[in-house]
Amino acid sequence: MLEVNDLRLSDLINAQSAAPAVLVSGDPEIVGLTADSREVRPGFLFAALPGSKLDGRAYIADAVAKGAAAVLTTPDIAECAVGLVRDANPRRRLARMAACFYGPQPETIVAVTGTNGKTSVAEFTRQIWNGAGYSAASIGTLGLTVDGETTGPSLTTPDPIHLHQVLHDLADVSVDHAALEASSHGLDQARLDGVEIKAAAFTNLTRDHLDYHGDMDAYRTAKLGLFDRVMAPGGTAVLNMDSAEFDKFREAAERRQHRVMSYGMRPGAELRLVERRARPTGQELEIAVGGRSHVVELALVGDFQAWNALAALGLAIGSGTPMQLALEALPRLTGVRGRMERVAVLENGAAVYVDYAHTSDALETVLKAVRPHTDGELWCVFGCGGDRDPGKRPMMGSAVAKYADRPIVTDDNPRSEDPALIRAATLAACKGGVEIGDRRAAIHETVARLGPGDVLVIAGKGHEQGQEIRGVKHPFDDATVAREAIAARAGDA
Ligand SMILES: CC(=O)N[C@H]1[C@@H](OP(=O)(O)OP(=O)(O)OC[C@H]2O[C@@H](n3ccc(=O)[nH]c3=O)[C@H](O)[C@@H]2O)O[C@H](CO)[C@@H](O)[C@@H]1O[C@H](C)C(=O)N[C@@H](C)C(=O)N[C@H](CCC(=O)O)C(=O)O
Ligand SMILES: Nc1ncnc2c1ncn2[C@@H]1O[C@H](COP(=O)(O)OP(=O)(O)OP(=O)(O)O)[C@@H](O)[C@H]1O
Ligand SMILES: N[C@H](CCC[C@H](N)C(=O)O)C(=O)O
Ligand SMILES: [Mg+2]
Numbered sequence: 001m002l003e004v005n006d007l008r009l010s011d012l013i014n015a016q017s018a019a020p021a022v023l024v025s026g027d028p029e030i031v032g033l034t035a036d037s038r039e040v041r042p043g044f045l046f047a048a049l050p051g052s053k054l055d056g057r058a059y060i061a062d063a064v065a066k067g068a069a070a071v072l073t074t075p076d077i078a079e080c081a082v083g084l085v086r087d088a089n090p091r092r093r094l095a096r097m098a099a100c101f102y103g104p105q106p107e108t109i110v111a112v113t114g115t116n117g118k119t120s121v122a123e124f125t126r127q128i129w130n131g132a133g134y135s136a137a138s139i140g141t142l143g144l145t146v147d148g149e150t151t152g153p154s155l156t157t158p159d160p161i162h163l164h165q166v167l168h169d170l171a172d173v174s175v176d177h178a179a180l181e182a183s184s185h186g187l188d189q190a191r192l193d194g195v196e197i198k199a200a201a202f203t204n205l206t207r208d209h210l211d212y213h214g215d216m217d218a219y220r221t222a223k224l225g226l227f228d229r230v231m232a233p234g235g236t237a238v239l240n241m242d243s244a245e246f247d248k249f250r251e252a253a254e255r256r257q258h259r260v261m262s263y264g265m266r267p268g269a270e271l272r273l274v275e276r277r278a279r280p281t282g283q284e285l286e287i288a289v290g291g292r293s294h295v296v297e298l299a300l301v302g303d304f305q306a307w308n309a310l311a312a313l314g315l316a317i318g319s320g321t322p323m324q325l326a327l328e329a330l331p332r333l334t335g336v337r338g339r340m341e342r343v344a345v346l347e348n349g350a351a352v353y354v355d356y357a358h359t360s361d362a363l364e365t366v367l368k369a370v371r372p373h374t375d376g377e378l379w380c381v382f383g384c385g386g387d388r389d390p391g392k393r394p395m396m397g398s399a400v401a402k403y404a405d406r407p408i409v410t411d412d413n414p415r416s417e418d419p420a421l422i423r424a425a426t427l428a429a430c431k432g433g434v435e436i437g438d439r440r441a442a443i444h445e446t447v448a449r450l451g452p453g454d455v456l457v458i459a460g461k462g463h464e465q466g467q468e469i470r471g472v473k474h475p476f477d478d479a480t481v482a483r484e485a486i487a488a489r490a491g492d493a
Contacts, residue, residue, distance in 0.1 A: 009070050009083045015100035021093050026083030028069035033101055033161050042067030047094040092190040095160035099194025102168035106178040109196055110315040113182040113223045114203025116362045117308045121201060123336045124312035125179040131329025132321050137170050140181030142463060157186025184209055184222040197231040199318035201238035201311045205245045206361035211389040224252045233257040236318030238311055241269040261318050263310045271314050276306055297331045302340055302369035338462025340366055343479045344486050350450035354478045356462025360395035366457060367403035375453030380404035381442050382459040383412030384426050397430030407433040410442035412460040413468040439467060440481050447485035
């Protein structure tokens with residue numbers, strides 16, 4: 001193991017240039033960092049942060065009693081019995097301190113933000129690097145994946161202390177490439193500050209998480225933070241030129257003196273998808289790069305997988321992978337668990353997919369992607385999460401009504417809310433929608449009715465392993481339940 005440095009408080013403050021923090025008292029040695037008073041050990045710095053539910057500043061006395069050597073907090077805290085650092089943005093300061101404390105990071109780090117596609121792009125980037133012969137990791141919704149082995153899951157963007165510890169450990173075992181998912185919550189809470197990012201991608205911006213951000217402008221501002229704050233000037237900004245948001249992201253990237261690498265179908269894109277020819281189990285892509293055309297076979301179905309592969313190609317090339325090696329890796333990309341994953345084909349030719357669409361845009365995208373593979377009717381079992389942006393519920397309902405033939409509205413992590421009310425809000429805009437609250441029953445009943453050439457998309461849970469109802473997480477896996485339902489159907493036949 002690389003040793004984490006023994007550092008003094010002033011070293012942690014001064015290591016990275018940033019808005020000035022005020023060191024009010026003391027300069028103790030710091031042996032660890034935490035933002036949770038319950039995890040304080042003697043010699044730790046405790047970051048006392050105002051949060052969304054609680055106020056960490058209320059725990060300063062507890063942390064000092066447990067032996068904290070220093071406290072990082074907001075400017076309004078006047079004094080403290082131990083070392084005190086005050087900063088108007090203590091979360092950002094904490095992240096930069098964590099970067100300094102944990103030291104080495106993989107040499108090549110990239111990040112991806114956007115409402116949809118982050119996990120897919122991060123995974124594809126890691127696969128491209130592996131294909132090019134590099135030791136590589138991805139960190140995101142699925143957890144930490146190193147050379148194909150996954151441990152997790154975790155937050156999409158981990159808290160900065162955990163993140164910098166993981167980056168340190170990766171560097172320690174010579175994993176020199178890492179692709180990170182940058183969620184809007186993570187960016188807003190400065191979880192990625194201090195990460196040395198060489199290239200960053202933006203996929204798209206559509207409605208989600210307005211319960212947290214309030215409005216689309218604030219949501220966009222959070223995502224722009226990857227380009228105008230986190231990535232140091234001189235990085236590569238890989239931007240989706242087909243997105244209506246492209247100009248705003250390009251301007252922010254140029255202001256920060258990043259090199260812009262556009263991708264997409266629009267003429268003028270630097271990585272341009274000139275043509276897509278669907279194949280039964282994949283697609284053939286014609287990609288123009290710098291005036292040269294390359295034909296690449298992708299073993300993945302769906303136009304969105306082509307966009308995600310292009311974004312990953314941009315991140316790889318933009319962070320230094322030779323173009324030829326990156327292009328050669330594309331035909332070997334494999335799909336990400338629970339993202340348009342075909343779990344079974346029935347005896348009558350009907351197909352069942354599990355997908356992680358939990359926004360209206362993602363539902364529209366995945367339903368359009370399977371439509372050409374649907375000879376019969378297109379069914380979609382889906383629900384909307386509780387304790388999440390209620391405004392997206394009617395939008396998800398109407399997207400499924402529009403793009404599927406048979407919408408079935410069920411539960412998807414109602415969390416603390418009344419599931420019937422969530423379903424009602426969804427059904428209000430879901431013409432023709434049928435309500436089957438229990439998710440297992442919804443999957444069983446739908447599978448039993450699939451006719452020849454029908455396609456069923458079970459959306460919203462993807463890789464998730466639980467159904468959270470009134471604070472209790474019950475084991476649940478869409479793919480397993482779909483297989484059970486198929487077996488039950490065969491048994492009844
Ligand atoms: C709303 C939100 O994002 N909250 C995150 C935030 O917590 P918080 O600071 O607001 O927590 P809080 O409970 O109000 O507590 C305030 C402070 O008091 C401290 N405390 C509390 C109790 C105590 O006894 N002692 C103590 O010191 C807490 O450690 C905390 O520092 O900072 C924490 C540390 O970084 C996160 O773990 C936590 O994520 C929660 C668990 C969460 O569920 N977040 C979700 C919404 C999220 O971040 N999702 C995105 C993905 C979304 C997507 O793209 O779809 C993600 O990146 O995963
Ligand atoms: N580029 C894209 N554009 C639109 N929809 C997409 C795109 N890529 C994936 N999707 C849809 O979004 C779903 C989630 O994909 P993915 O897990 O890659 O996104 P994510 O941004 O990581 O999501 P999360 O915010 O939950 O971490 C997929 O299952 C698919 O339905
Ligand atoms: N990262 C997303 C995942 C949503 C997945 C869906 N199954 C739900 O519970 O809404 C969120 O926390 O909003
Ligand atoms: Mg994700």
